[in-house]
Amino acid sequence: MQEQKRPQFKVFNTPELLETILLHLDNRTLLVSAQRVCQTWTVLVQTSPAIQEALFFQSQEHKWHAESISSPIYNPLLVQAFRPFFPSVHEYPPIHNNTNENATEFQAEAEHHGRDEDSHFSFKALDMLSSPQKKTAYMRKEASWRKMLLRQPPVYGGVTIFKMHHNMGGDSCRSYEVQEETPQANQENKESDDDHKMLKMGHFFTAFIHNEDLYFGRFGHTRIYWSTYVPPYESDLDGRAGGSYPPQGGSYSRKVIENFAREIVRSEVVAFSREVTQCCVGGKTNLTQEESLRKEILEAESDDRV
Structure with missing residues (x-):
């Protein structure tokens, strides 16, 4: 229980924060190494629209026009x-x-x-x-x-x-x-x-x-x-x-x-x-x-x- 109160534990168990951190990784690390950490990371990488766009599995066209x-x-x-x-x-x-x-x-x-x-x-x-x-x-x-x-x-x-x-x-x-x-x-x-x-x-x-x-x-x-x-x-x-x-x-x-x-x-x-x-x-x-x-x-x- 004490472990779960540590700030880093809360960060890595908050999908929005973890997503932001993972998006700072290079593409190869994000695609390969990140998914080997645990099932939670694997699911996030494969279901997060932002990460899927960063890995070129989904289109970023909406951002292209907006920016x-x-x-x-x-x-x-x-x-x-x-x-x-x-x-x-x-x-x-x-x-x-x-x-x-x-x-x-x-x-x-x-x-x-x-x-x-x-x-x-x-x-x-x-x-x-x-x-x-x-x-x-x-x-x-x-x-x-x-x-x-x-x-x-x-x-x-x-x-x-x-x-x-x-x-x-x-x-x-x-x-x-x-x-x-x-x-x-x-x-x-x-x-x-x-x-x-x-x-x-x-x-x-x-x-x-x-x-x-x-x-x-x-x-x-x-x-x-x-x-x-x-x-x-x-x-x-x-x-x-x-x-x-x-x-x-x-x-x-x-x-x-x-x-x-x-x-x-x-x-x-x-x-x-x-x-x-x-x-x-x-x-x-x-x-x-x-x-x-x-x-x-x-x-x-x-x-x-x-």
Whole structure:
């Protein structure tokens, strides 16, 4: 009884006060360590709207509008664990004003550092492939990262795929959005349906890994673009950027350039993939390292479903 009269005991047994304290923890400690303390902490973390928002399981959009916050905040745990899915977040400051000055500065920065060419999507950078134990943990169907929002405010909609094909006849392209299927139980529940439309990492990852239009062979590349980090398209910038848009390794075809510019405005995130048809490849070719890693992930995912 004497223990229960101590101030710290009262604090940790008052949900409102405990919530305030836990919200000062970093996301990883809050998600993992805090829930291991006791059942009370676990229940609070999983039921508190404020904590669920801080952990990117629920939208903070209402706060965004109320506080007039302009710059999106990307999920730090996902950015670290799935680095190649968020390349621009690591490389460049976001572009918010659609002006030639901002676009020119972005192009100059990219050309000066040459980082765009080096940031093609690579499975090697995924934390899940750093050890067999991590790969098993990540591939669990109930893994928490699958339910996480990519950022605050949330991204609505699916994953836009932009496939560009180059051959001797010229360049061609097509684009489409991969939507997550709405569970039947949510179809008559508007609130649940709106929540379902928020892009979560599970759908982003699955749509990317399984898509056959995304090329990881020897003659081309794949890269993810976030619209917040791509300069607005202006026709006079085309010549300055070497005739390519996306900035590097894109296409000289006016149709491809304009179609990509349209998609990056319409969609928050675009998976761009460029494939080049070779006239004479000759003989059977082995899988590239990236193709092998992709296959390894797909096999691990299949093993977990058995």
